[in-house]
Amino acid sequence: MVNSIKSDTESLDKSQYSQLSSFLEDSSHKIKQLSKGEIVEGEVVDINNGAIIVDVGYKSEGIIAGRELKSDTLDWTLLKVGDKVLVYVVKPEDDKGQLILSIRRTQQASAWLSLENAKKNNEVVEAVVVESNNGGLIVEIGKGIRGFIPTSQLDATRVYSNGVRQVGKDISSKVQRTLNSLIGAGIKTRIIELDREKNRIILSEKMVTQARDLEKRAQTLKKVKEGDILEGTVSGITPFGIFVNAQGLEGLVHLSELSWDKVEDIGAIYSVGDSVKVIVIGLSDGGKRVAYSVKRLQQDPWAQAISQFKIGDVVDGVVQKVVPYGAFVRIGEGLNGLIHISELSDKLVKNPEDIVKIGQEVKVKILSISSTERHLGLSLKASSTPTSKLNEKELAKAIDEAIDQELK
Numbered sequence: 001m002v003n004s005i006k007s008d009t010e011s012l013d014k015s016q017y018s019q020l021s022s023f024l025e026d027s028s029h030k031i032k033q034l035s036k037g038e039i040v041e042g043e044v045v046d047i048n049n050g051a052i053i054v055d056v057g058y059k060s061e062g063i064i065a066g067r068e069l070k071s072d073t074l075d076w077t078l079l080k081v082g083d084k085v086l087v088y089v090v091k092p093e094d095d096k097g098q099l100i101l102s103i104r105r106t107q108q109a110s111a112w113l114s115l116e117n118a119k120k121n122n123e124v125v126e127a128v129v130v131e132s133n134n135g136g137l138i139v140e141i142g143k144g145i146r147g148f149i150p151t152s153q154l155d156a157t158r159v160y161s162n163g164v165r166q167v168g169k170d171i172s173s174k175v176q177r178t179l180n181s182l183i184g185a186g187i188k189t190r191i192i193e194l195d196r197e198k199n200r201i202i203l204s205e206k207m208v209t210q211a212r213d214l215e216k217r218a219q220t221l222k223k224v225k226e227g228d229i230l231e232g233t234v235s236g237i238t239p240f241g242i243f244v245n246a247q248g249l250e251g252l253v254h255l256s257e258l259s260w261d262k263v264e265d266i267g268a269i270y271s272v273g274d275s276v277k278v279i280v281i282g283l284s285d286g287g288k289r290v291a292y293s294v295k296r297l298q299q300d301p302w303a304q305a306i307s308q309f310k311i312g313d314v315v316d317g318v319v320q321k322v323v324p325y326g327a328f329v330r331i332g333e334g335l336n337g338l339i340h341i342s343e344l345s346d347k348l349v350k351n352p353e354d355i356v357k358i359g360q361e362v363k364v365k366i367l368s369i370s371s372t373e374r375h376l377g378l379s380l381k382a383s384s385t386p387t388s389k390l391n392e393k394e395l396a397k398a399i400d401e402a403i404d405q406e407l408k
Contacts, residue, residue, distance in 0.1 A: 034058055038089045039109055044081050052076060054087055054101055062087065062099035071103045072143050111142035112196050119191040124208055127187050132179035139187065139203065147201035149189060151175065155209045216248030221287045224249065226280050229297065234274040242270050244278050244292050251290025253278060260295050260302060302374050305335050311366050314383050319360045327356045329364055329378055337376025339364060344380050
């Protein structure tokens with residue numbers, strides 16, 4: 001009898017132990033642990049005196065009251081007992097031991113979560129300008145969430161009239177007026193910095209436009225080839241030429257490819273932002289090196305001008321420059337030739353200035369025409385003397401040496 005009771009007791013203990021073990025293993029019986037900032041789903045259990053009581057599976061029910069009820073996406077007055085609702089944990093336990101929840105902050109937290117995903121995935125974020133200051137623009141990117149775009153992160157074409165960043169007191173005042181005029185405007189941006197704890201969001205418009213330019217550049221590179229003619233915009237001016245952005249593909253028009261005439265002052269011809277038509281003359285290193293030409297789209301005035309002259313013609317000219325080895329003479333628009341020192345006179349000439357002066361009108365004979373050098377070999381003495389002391393080969397060599405010296 002005693003053994004039977006003992007056996008029954010052991011069986012009961014094992015059964016209870018098994019039930020208790022199953023109960024503890026069942027997560028539905030565990031008390032939920034909550035942290036500030038969490039968003040959880042709860043069930044409305046009571047609505048009383050402008051406050052909502054919500055069961056979120058915590059050790060105590062939570063309360064939503066006051067301004068924490070206000071939301072642009074949910075009208076709390078339409079809630080009823082039994083409704084499911086997403087809530088934000090303000091405090092897991094206040095000084096009265098209450099769980100404090102919020103509907104208002106759920107919306108804001110969701111917006112921050114969206115921004116975090118946008119930063120992670122490098123997505124474009126729409127922003128609306130609400131204020132401007134000396135450093136840039138304050139924008140709204142969500143209800144109650146604001147960010148900042150530094151002036152340096154705005155597209156230069158939006159801020160500066162010529163699309164090139166500039167500095168200076170006068171420039172600063174103009175920039176500020178431009179920034180003020182942007183209030184109310186929408187801007188596409190990407191997130192540079194995001195710190196929820198400090199409520200700090202730094203945005204960039206430039207990251208969007210640069211990415212767009214890179215995409216456009218890649219598309220142009222796929223189809224462009226040498227000899228193609230493109231419409232572009234002057235993006236920079238340097239002493240050695242201009243940079244042109246044509247359909248996202250930036251390249252250099254070297255000084256020698258700007259014009260058939262000699263260019264003394266590039267700034268007098270071009271300004272940043274000017275539209276210009278170019279022809280692709282070089283494309284290498286995967287598009288990292290792009291060379292354009294402007295002059296090759298223009299008729300060569302030298303070729304047209306020289307067509308009316310031939311070797312042996314005696315023509316009028318004006319001395320443009322006197323050098324130790326001779327004198328340069330212009331015989332027509334865009335046509336310059338060299339009178340080598342040996343062709344100035346039948347007599348020995350030690351100083352060309354003894355024979356000709358700058359501005360002097362002279363009659364000269366065309367001895368040679370070089371299309372590659374775009375230069376003429378002229379003779380002052382041969383204009384009245386039928387022959388030259390130098391044969392054609394010697395004269396050509398002398399002229400080439402003179403041209404090389406001039407270029408140096």
